[in-house]
Amino acid sequence: xxxxxxxxxxxxxxxxxxxxxxxxxxxxxxxxxxxxxxxxxxxxxxxxxxxxxxxxxxxxxxxxxxxxxxxxxxxxxxxxxx
Amino acid sequence: xxxxxxxxxxxxxxxxxxxxxxxxxxxxxxxxxxxxxxxxxxxxxxxxxxxxxxxxxxxxxxxxxxxxxxxxxxxxxxxxxxxxxxxxxxxxxxxxxxxxxxxxxxxxxxxxxxxxxxxxxxxxxxxxxxxxxxxxxxxxxxxxxxxxxxxxxxxxxxxxxxxxxxxxxxxxxxxxxxxxxxxxxxxxxxxxxxxxxxxxxxxxxxxxxxxxxxxxxxxxxxxxxxxxxxxxxxxxxxxxxxxxxxxxxxxxxxxxxxxxxxxxxxxxxxxxxxxxxxxxxxxxxxxxxxxxxxxxxxxxxxxxxxxxxxxxxxxxxxxxxxxxxxxxxxxxxxxxxxxxxxxxxxxxxxxxxxxxxxxxxxxxxxxxxxxxxxxxxxxxxxxxxxxxxxxxxxxxxxxxxxxxxxxxxxxxxxxxxxxxxxxxxxxxxxxxxxxxxxxxxxxxxxxxx
Numbered sequence: 349x350x351x352x353x354x355x356x357x358x359x360x361x362x363x364x365x366x367x368x369x370x371x372x373x374x375x376x377x378x379x380x381x382x383x384x385x386x387x388x389x390x391x392x393x394x395x396x397x398x399x400x401x402x403x404x405x406x407x408x409x410x411x412x413x414x415x416x417x418x419x420x421x422x423x424x425x426x427x428x429x430x
Numbered sequence: 431x432x433x434x435x436x437x438x439x440x441x442x443x444x445x446x447x448x449x450x451x452x453x454x455x456x457x458x459x460x461x462x463x464x465x466x467x468x469x470x471x472x473x474x475x476x477x478x479x480x481x482x483x484x485x486x487x488x489x490x491x492x493x494x495x496x497x498x499x500x501x502x503x504x505x506x507x508x509x510x511x512x513x514x515x516x517x518x519x520x521x522x523x524x525x526x527x528x529x530x531x532x533x534x535x536x537x538x539x540x541x542x543x544x545x546x547x548x549x550x551x552x553x554x555x556x557x558x559x560x561x562x563x564x565x566x567x568x569x570x571x572x573x574x575x576x577x578x579x580x581x582x583x584x585x586x587x588x589x590x591x592x593x594x595x596x597x598x599x600x601x602x603x604x605x606x607x608x609x610x611x612x613x614x615x616x617x618x619x620x621x622x623x624x625x626x627x628x629x630x631x632x633x634x635x636x637x638x639x640x641x642x643x644x645x646x647x648x649x650x651x652x653x654x655x656x657x658x659x660x661x662x663x664x665x666x667x668x669x670x671x672x673x674x675x676x677x678x679x680x681x682x683x684x685x686x687x688x689x690x691x692x693x694x695x696x697x698x699x700x701x702x703x704x705x706x707x708x709x710x711x712x713x714x715x716x717x718x719x720x721x722x723x724x725x726x727x728x729x730x731x732x733x734x735x736x737x738x739x740x741x742x743x744x745x746x747x748x749x750x751x752x753x754x755x756x757x758x759x760x761x762x763x764x765x766x767x768x769x770x771x772x773x774x775x776x777x778x779x780x781x782x783x784x785x786x787x788x789x790x791x792x793x794x795x796x797x798x799x800x801x802x803x804x805x806x807x808x809x810x811x812x813x814x815x816x817x818x819x820x821x822x823x824x825x826x827x828x829x830x831x832x833x834x835x836x837x838x839x840x841x842x843x844x845x846x847x848x849x850x851x852x853x854x855x856x857x858x859x860x861x862x863x864x865x866x867x868x869x870x871x872x873x874x875x876x877x878x879x
Contacts, residue, residue, distance in 0.1 A: 361713045387454040410819045411455035422716050426709070428458055430819070
């Protein structure tokens with residue numbers, strides 16, 4: 349659960365561990381229209397102002413992947429697949 | 431930018447995401463016990479080396495085991511050299527086609543070629559085979575071609591070249607900024623401006639200063655030649671090809687202007703790249719009221735300055751302790767940064783090279799984004815076993831420690847040749863402490879980001 353207000357991210361960015369095969373559901377709410385981009389999983393979705401967007405990813409290739417928005421460019425968190 | 435356009439490639443279906451930097455995955459943090467082992471090894475090796483290594487200079491330009499005659503003749507033959515040049519020009523031309531005529535999406539090969547092949551790949555190849563860019567640099571052949579077309583002799587220059595490595599240091603810093611900080615740096619319009627700008631500026635400088643500029647001032651030639659000094663392949667004093675240690679090359683570099691600057695940029699930019707992934711750093715930067723890119727640019731420059739300043743301070747302190755003049759001493763020790771920078775580079779970019787380097791080869795098969803597979807490489811994908819977390823962590827620690835050991839030994843050799851014998855051991859202590867600091871710092875960045 350991540351909330352974006354202007355250029356502030358709450359909770360502050362951190363790394364979330366995920367085992368291979370484990371599922372993670374992210375819910376992102378932004379106060380402005382934006383795009384959500386999850387690196388590595390090649391997910392890119394539009395965020396509508398004020399509306400929570402939920403995305404589920406499954407750990408596959410080990411590595412660290414960034415979750416970010418594009419307008420403004422903010423890094424929300426990192427997913428570490430172990 | 432074509433958002434969400436779908437392109438079907440033979441063998442795999444790929445959604446053409448908008449281009450977005452290079453490298454969509456990063457390595458898992460280095461396990462803490464490997465950090466401790468690495469740091470401990472660095473400390474022990476350094477101080478054992480201090481007491482146990484030779485007391486007189488040992489590495490000479492005449493050293494080396496001669497290559498078999500046939501191999502040496504092949505390396506010097508016009509046919510083999512011509513083949514390398516043609517290969518390089520072909521890749522450059524192919525990339526320019528994708529740059530000018532290709533589609534601006536994530537399947538375009540140009541970002542991978544520029545940011546992965548030219549940066550990481552060139553450094554890796556040079557470490558193994560030597561500074562090949564001096565020979566295959568497309569700018570050099572473009573410059574020659576223009577001179578030939580104008581019927582001007584090939585050593586034409588308007589002025590004597592005296593800038594040493596300074597243009598290379600600024601060019602590499604600018605390249606690192608483009609790769610790590612610039613907005614939309616994987617989009618074709620930005621890449622077109624950057625590549626065209628680089629070509630125009632390089633050609634103007636080459637016209638003004640002739641080949642000496644291309645040998646030392648060109649950023650990618652310096653990048654390749656300096657990492658190339660670590661290659662076991664080299665030419666000894668009589669210009670014959672030999673196998674030799676990775677330390678012979680760095681220690682025979684001339685103390686040219688800007689050598690400290692360029693080696694500091696080589697180490698500083700890689701260290702910045704590691705640091706920029708620190709969660710606390712980017713949370714601060716992105717929520718700051720000042721533009722994030724201002725902070726990032728400041729940090730990139732600061733990292734290179736810190737390397738240059740800390741090496742200068744340690745070298746000057748060393749010279750003082752040894753009772754010799756401090757003049758030129760920082761530049762004299764600058765070559766010992768090269769193996770350390772190489773260790774950082776391998777540790778930091780091994781997986782990027784495997785991952786995006788291979789993806790780049792797949793994308794090269796379809797330079798125009800038409801779904802073509804001209805090279806037959808469209809369906810290759812990176813080998814997951816080459817970037818398995820355990821292997822990557824091992825490569826990271828081995829690379830950083832090897833770079834550290836080579837740096838320490840290079841500094842030792844330099845110290846015993848510059849400092850009087852009595853003071854040579856004491857004189858090395860500040861440099862050793864600094865190198866242990868670089869190594870522990872490098873391992874910490876790999877552990878925490």
